[in-house]
Amino acid sequence: MIRPPFLSTGDTVALAATGRKVSSAQMQKAMEVLSSWGLNVLQTPHLFNEAHGYLAGNDETRLRDFQQMLDDKNVHAIFCARGGYGTTRILDCLDFTSLLEKPKWIVGFSDVTALHLKLLQLRIESIHGTMPILYPSAGVEPSLESLKKILFGEDFTLQATFHKANRMGQATGPILGGNLSLLTDALGTSCEPDTVGKILVIEEIDEYKYRLDRMLTHLRRAGKLDHLAGLIIGHMTDIKDPDPAFGEEIAAMVMDKIDDTPYPVAFNFPIGHENPNLAWRHGSLMSLDVNPTGSMLQPATGLLREAYIIGPGSKK
Amino acid sequence: MIRPPFLSTGDTVALAATGRKVSSAQMQKAMEVLSSWGLNVLQTPHLFNEAHGYLAGNDETRLRDFQQMLDDKNVHAIFCARGGYGTTRILDCLDFTSLLEKPKWIVGFSDVTALHLKLLQLRIESIHGTMPILYPSAGVEPSLESLKKILFGEDFTLQATFHKANRMGQATGPILGGNLSLLTDALGTSCEPDTVGKILVIEEIDEYKYRLDRMLTHLRRAGKLDHLAGLIIGHMTDIKDPDPAFGEEIAAMVMDKIDDTPYPVAFNFPIGHENPNLAWRHGSLMSLDVNPTGSMLQPATGLLREAYIIGPGSKK
Known part of the structure; x- marks a missing residue:
């Protein structure tokens, strides 16, 4: 990169x-x-x-x-x-x-x-x-x-509070993602991301629960959730659920889509349409640690990092 | 088929x-x-x-x-x-x-x-x-x-009234499509349709105009509008446009996405979330005629048709 x-x-x-x-x-x-x-x-x-x-x-x-x-x-x-x-x-x-x-x-x-x-x-x-x-x-x-x-x-290190649906573990990989609607909107286009070995971030605002589920299902059906290094769920803001209620919690909805995968999953991340919306370098090599006290996302360190970066920013 | x-x-x-x-x-x-x-x-x-x-x-x-x-x-x-x-x-x-x-x-x-x-x-x-x-x-x-x-x-022949944004012409090809949300929802999955040489049908309900535009842009970016035989626009039902209004008519929104294509385009088709929602065989070989008096969609006739169909239904 x-x-x-x-x-x-x-x-x-x-x-x-x-x-x-x-x-x-x-x-x-x-x-x-x-x-x-x-x-x-x-x-x-x-x-x-x-x-x-x-x-x-x-x-x-x-x-x-x-x-x-x-x-x-x-x-x-x-x-x-x-x-x-x-x-x-x-x-x-x-x-x-x-x-x-x-x-x-x-x-x-x-x-x-x-x-x-x-x-x-x-x-x-x-x-x-x-x-x-x-x-x-x-x-x-x-x-x-x-x-x-x-x-x-x-x-800069991003920290997240513990969430009962978290899946513990550590992962290092290039990080990508952001808004779930825009992620699904890229599927089938020249900008469709390769998510294998990556840490994927998703956040969303102002969607009905059934649409949230539809987008998660879309990512799954496109194979984008199969071989992640890790998954980070940011703010899920103003998610609507009118009558009849969809009948699933957001966390269960997410975990259901990846029940056959082994990677760490962290909810509660301060990323998305609420404050704090902490900054991170899209495409950079990051390490995610999900443990019983919470989660942490920070730039990867050591030799791996040096090998990964090219360009002017690596000099500073 | x-x-x-x-x-x-x-x-x-x-x-x-x-x-x-x-x-x-x-x-x-x-x-x-x-x-x-x-x-x-x-x-x-x-x-x-x-x-x-x-x-x-x-x-x-x-x-x-x-x-x-x-x-x-x-x-x-x-x-x-x-x-x-x-x-x-x-x-x-x-x-x-x-x-x-x-x-x-x-x-x-x-x-x-x-x-x-x-x-x-x-x-x-x-x-x-x-x-x-x-x-x-x-x-x-x-x-x-x-x-x-x-x-x-x-x-069964489907007929549509004239629409000023129609693009005149004739086309014959396999027909596919339906709900625009579900079409974009298939992009990047194993069910992503090959639209080359096909007559594509789209209809939608209960979406904001900017989302309609987003989905049309998604189809375009995925190359799904490039080489159609023809395009049919069915009912666009309860399309919402709050303040600030999106600023484009639906027909202009559609035509803008395909301004570099030559194929016939028919609006006003009785297909979608309103009555009449006339029936057609998805995947079948159809002919579309868009002329100054309106549009017509009917099963293709002649040798081409016989060559295209296999299976029990061809006998009747």
């Missing part, structure tokens, strides 16, 4: 929107926070474009804006402004030549999972973490602290 | 549930209608099983019931009682050996699209049409009339 160079004070970074519309007011807090980290913050030329009801500008505009940030040698990181939907409409038209020549961090989660999966195919690490529109949200501080650490090259 | 034998008066058929729960009262009308067609109607042993909140019994029960009907040589057709969700939870565990030895019609739509796609892989024709729980619905008569004709071996 190619690790982009970590940030330094004085670097220029960009806010861009690949999905849903954002307003200038919604970006205010992010401008302040990123500036307070010593970064020069650029907004893409059409960040507040009104050319589409839902999307942050039409496809052409969002595509051109994002491409410009990929190509701009002075931009050291791109922060995706918010999620929603829209990234897959432009994803296959982006040209990643500049990024491969001069890697930079791309940051986001939720709808941005689609972009992470594309970058994984290109063997470029990216950052799964909170997004500018959420910087003003209550309890965001640990999310931002973890993001800052990751961006500036400090290793 | 293997065409099961058409029904005759006196045949035994079965009601089975692969997905959501049904009650005895909900099946009453279907019992009456199918009996009035001269059929002996069997209910699977656990059709009204209460072992799961949402599903018509737990997976094991639904699986065993459906398997029993597949294996029962006296059963000439299986009517899936209703849709919802649940078919994919048992689909990969069903054993179709008996069905390949003694083909029979399997009837349904919506969630049953998953089963149709599996049968297509097995090269067995099936029937996309209304389901028992909807037999009491208002305006169901044409749906039932078409279903009866198809089941008893009478050719």
Whole structure:
């Protein structure tokens, strides 16, 4: 994997929107926070474009804006402004030549999972973490602290409280994933991830339980849960279950899909659509430890790690 | 394709549930209608099983019931009682050996699209049409009339009114598809359909516009819209568009995904979650004609047709 160079004070970074519309007011807090980290913050030329009801500008505009940030040698990181939907409409038209020549961090989660999966195919690490529109949200501080650490090259360990459905064990492997909807949305496309030997992360928001089950079943039927190194379940936020209730607990629903597998499984991870949504490097080599006191996810150490990373970020 | 034998008066058929729960009262009308067609109607042993909140019994029960009907040589057709969700939870565990030895019609739509796609892989024709729980619905008569004709071996032509977004033309090819959610749900699995040279049908219910767009984009990204013979859009029922409105009409949303393709496209087809939901043979060779007065879908005629069909149904 190619690790982009970590940030330094004085670097220029960009806010861009690949999905849903954002307003200038919604970006205010992010401008302040990123500036307070010593970064020069650029907004893409059409960040507040009104050319589409839902999307942050039409496809052409969002595509051109994002491409410009990929190509701009002075931009050291791109922060995706918010999620929603829209990234897959432009994803296959982006040209990643500049990024491969001069890697930079791309940051986001939720709808941005689609972009992470594309970058994984290109063997470029990216950052799964909170997004500018959420910087003003209550309890965001640990999310931002973890993001800052990751961006500036400090290793960061994610810890999760014990969950009775956890499956104990240790695993080391490249980590990937994010939003469950976007994971299933990549199946059958050129961005479908190879999950063999990987640590898979899933989180979800605002779905009916039966849909959650459908997506988990989809992953299983596509063979994506068969040979994981480990499975991490993040926030399952606002999962709805009207009458008739689906009749299964979320944890049981997950475990039922993988009852013939041996790998460790950790629930309760602080990843997803709630705070804290702690940052991690998508595609990086991580170690997961699930034990009776809780779970821990941290960058893999030792020789294996050195062998795995190439590119500028490995030097720091 | 293997065409099961058409029904005759006196045949035994079965009601089975692969997905959501049904009650005895909900099946009453279907019992009456199918009996009035001269059929002996069997209910699977656990059709009204209460072992799961949402599903018509737990997976094991639904699986065993459906398997029993597949294996029962006296059963000439299986009517899936209703849709919802649940078919994919048992689909990969069903054993179709008996069905390949003694083909029979399997009837349904919506969630049953998953089963149709599996049968297509097995090269067995099936029937996309209304389901028992909807037999009491208002305006169901044409749906039932078409279903009866198809089941008893009478050719049936589906006609659609003109739509301004239609793309004129003629196409002949095997037909497949149904519910858009279930089509995308099959991508990356062993049931992912090959759509090259096929007439693809899509219909949807109760989705947000942005999700509809996401699924269409998924099909496009998976290459499933590239080389169709033709595209048919059925009912788009209760599509929701809250604030901010997505900003695209459904027809434009569809056409945008296939702007670089040449094949005919027909909207307004009486297929899906409204009445009339006219019946057609999934996997069969059909001809589509889209012209300035409307559209027409009918079984292909002539030598091509004879060459395409094998199995008992070809004799009638």
